[in-house]
Amino acid sequence: MLQVNDISYEVQGKALLTEVTAAIRPGALTALMGSNGAGKSTLLKLISGTLQPSAGRITWQGKAMRDWDQRELARTRSVLRQQYSVQLPFTAFDIIAMGRYPHFRSKLTEQCHNVIAKVAAYAGVEHFLNRNYLTLSGGEQQRVQLARVLAQVWDTPSDQKLVLLDEPVSALDIQYQHQLLSLVKGLTQAHFTVIAVLHDLNLAMQYADDVLLLKQGRTVCFAPKEEALDTKHIYETFGVKAALHQAEDYPHSFITVCPVHQQYQQLQW
């Protein structure tokens, strides 16, 4: 259980986050959304333990983030970033094996090999484990990185697995975006707690369970997605007018944004 309790964060007198509170549901995918500079990435860094809040506290499994030992923490929470600039010709296997670093001293254990095989299969990268990472396509690279991030916490007891994703799909094309997010969504069934910074309203609507909307470091709304992503909250957060639509055989609403939506109205009326 991850508890974000009334945290503020400021750098050189400038407040980046102000009194943010959220009880993140275990086993759910929570999307962090907001305009550029709203504090999403900062919040994720605070949750990951990289930064310490100026006020308030974040607890993970009942223990304050600042009290966690780095190595202990690494076995229960992992982080996927938007893009990696690896320069050396590691194989995909080497990269995934790095996810096991908190679990062994000098040699991969048998358990490590098991986990690597499982996460590779889950992420669909088992066919190119021996390929040079640098020669893979962007989508393949990101799936290898996802496998690494999963390997880090895969065999941690359920409900103690925290995966943080900082704009995981922003550098990917549409097919890979959905591929990656479906994989991530599947994790929540295995009781992973997932927090992802997302930009696309419809991706959030499709894949998230809860949505936390931020504007200038303050919470606009933290609620289940259908409740959070309504026209009022979207306008408040992003300053754009949006419309929600329902379609047949589609499990949730989809969202169109201002110019398109207005033109659409003019055509109608």
Place this chain on the structure above:
Amino acid sequence: MTVLLIAALVWSTGAGALSISPAQIFSILCHKAGWHTGIPFTEQQENVLWIIRLPRVLMSLLIGSTLSICGGAMQGLYRNPMADPSLIGISSSGATAAVIMIVLGSKLFAGFQSMLGQYSLNLATFAGALLASVLVYRLSRQQGKTNVGIMLLAGVALNAIAGAITGFVTFLANDQQLRSVTFWMMGSLGGATWVNVAGILPFCAASIIGLPLMAKALNAFSLGESDAAYLGIRTERMKTIVMLLCAMGVGASVAVAGIIGFVGLVVPHIVRMAVGPEHRRLLIAAALCGGMLLVLADLMSRTIAPPVEIPIGIISALGGGPFFLYLLLKEKKRNALL
């Protein structure tokens, strides 16, 4: 690899102005250990082997291994395959510190120098090398990444500054000191003695043993600094240790052999093509391969035009310079594709 290394060692020990066969080498070593094999050898051969050849070959081995392993580790730390102790000015800063020590040291801290002997030189080069590595590292960091351009340019600047200081200090030197200074500028293994070997052994051993222990951290570092931290690695501590060990190793080799360039660049590269970038394998293989390479290069420098000895620095630069250009070309092509 190990077999090749031993073969190179034996060959290099035997070859030279006075040749000694492998059997005789074996016999002399056994004789020293108080055990007679019955293979005949002359007293002259024994002296040449024991006083000149052996310390020299061992020193080449130590320095080759140390420079290569430090080069490999620095490439990991900078997350870039272009890092090399001599290119980014660490060797030359160490050499400048040594020159200052030789010329001014005797005046400023006479007691200090005689007390520590060889170690005071080691200490000076270590300090110089450490200062340079911290400086270049700080300069070349940009938003958590290494800016290769700045790194190389910082190296150019440091090399120039170190050269200027060295040049200035030589004006203050007397004849005998001047000769020592010239020796540092060239890079040579000619001054090898058992005292030298013993002097650098602890420092070289520290980096050769210590750096492979950092392999996991160096691997994780290639993802990015923050990602290494997410994997539970204490990055600040790791950076300090790697820089200390590299400065120690490079400093020690500069203290006895002057600047031998490009070994730390070329060897890890070749080894990486053979065993891959995983740092544990890479560093150990680089140490073996680098030792072998320098032993052979030294053999070449001794035997190519006897009785003249070509400074090893010239040979390593002749081989390494073009290789560096080739790497630049490769890097240029790769960046054009991105």
